[in-house]
Amino acid sequence: MSKAVTVASTTRVLKSLISTVQQLFPVALADDVWDNTGLLLESPVIAPTTNRARVLLTIDLTTAVVDEALQKKALLIVAYHPIIFRPLKQITKSNTQQHSLLRLAHAGISVYSPHTAVDAQVGGMNDWLADVASRGQYISTKVIQPSKNDPSGGTGFGRLITLSEGIYTVRNIIENVKSGLHLKNVQVALADRHQDVDSATISTIAICAGSGGSVLSNIDADLWFTGELSHHEVLALRERGISAIICGHTNTERGYLTTGFAPKLHALIKSNTETLDANHYEKYDIEVMVSEADRDPITVF
Known part of the structure; x- marks a missing residue:
């Protein structure tokens, strides 16, 4: 990599990734009457260590998916279902979803939800x-x-x-x-x-x-x-x-992540890298992954 990995460059890459997701699934297409789409968690912590930026796709942002994102050192989680849906009156560790948000923010992982735009x-x-x-x-x-x-x-x-x-x-x-x-x-x-x-x-x-x-x-x-x-x-x-x-x-919903969302996002990132300003992705190695921990909560016996 010809450029040093810096907080500023990683921040620009994060913004570029979100912009690319929005190219695929514009916010304007979502149902703004009841849905909650967009950047739901913007981590204030950016601690770049390598030039690899990982995007993790999931349907639901469960504790297991958070563990996976931390283990894989994701920069961005794209969660189809919004983890924040109703107004939050507090953010504490006693609530599992709020605890997940705190863990992600502390680790430098942001969360975006496209939901009904998809x-x-x-x-x-x-x-x-x-x-x-x-x-x-x-x-x-x-x-x-x-x-x-x-x-x-x-x-x-x-x-x-x-x-x-x-x-x-x-x-x-x-x-x-x-x-x-x-x-x-x-x-x-x-x-x-x-x-x-x-x-x-x-x-x-x-x-x-x-x-x-x-x-x-x-x-x-x-x-x-x-x-x-x-x-x-x-x-x-x-x-x-x-x-x-x-x-x-x-x-x-889940099958679309692998058959549609991931390949479309990968292709658009590649296209943007090749056709836009050479610094668009700061020469980062962008990896799009589909969560292995995300699964339907109901089992049929």
């Missing part, structure tokens, strides 16, 4: 789920609940895809989802017209990562594909003749 973006989490459900074989897609700050209308918090008529049975879609999300089991709520899963066909699928009840509430489709629904939402769906595949909240 859901909304073209090529983001919901488009990935559309490919999972259909193996990429849908003939059209429509945005559900468009991002209000995107005049193009091409981004939003759900997707409605149309399949070729008669191509996929209910069982086909179930198996696609299990395979694409690497799950042994999923929950399925079958409408009466879909009870014979081997012959009933699906033409339209409404999709929302995570909790889909509010985003999809007014959408008529043959099938809903989401992470979680309440008991009464499921009952109402079946009454409407709509089936649902319900996979567990983070099971509809």
Whole structure:
């Protein structure tokens, strides 16, 4: 490395990394009515030791993920779900999440959350789920609940895809989802017209990562594909003749880190390094990692 590793250079690299994440998933696409996206923790401690800057991607920022970030000496954690969601009245060690923030700040690790910007973006989490459900074989897609700050209308918090008529049975879609999300089991709520899963066909699928009840509430489709629904939402769906595949909240999100987020971020960092000012990343070796400690908190026996 031709430049000395300094606090100033590491700080500039951190800002460049956050800017690159925002290039991929602009803050303006997030749902600013209720979500809390952006830089949630900016550590005041910058203690550079090498020219390697590590970015750790995770869905949830648990204690185990914090331990991993410390062990791997990450500079930045990109946590899909915001660890700070409601106003904090104090920051103490007695609360595990607050303790995690204190540990990270002390170690010089900052935390950024893109959350619903990832859901909304073209090529983001919901488009990935559309490919999972259909193996990429849908003939059209429509945005559900468009991002209000995107005049193009091409981004939003759900997707409605149309399949070729008669191509996929209910069982086909179930198996696609299990395979694409690497799950042994999923929950399925079958409408009466879909009870014979081997012959009933699906033409339209409404999709929302995570909790889909509010985003999809007014959408008529043959099938809903989401992470979680309440008991009464499921009952109402079946009454409407709509089936649902319900996979567990983070099971509809975690796979995108490896298949979408990480490669896109790596490619954009490489592109920025090559095309922008030579000092953009201060000749640091940038490493994008997906957390190995992050996992769904619910186990199916």
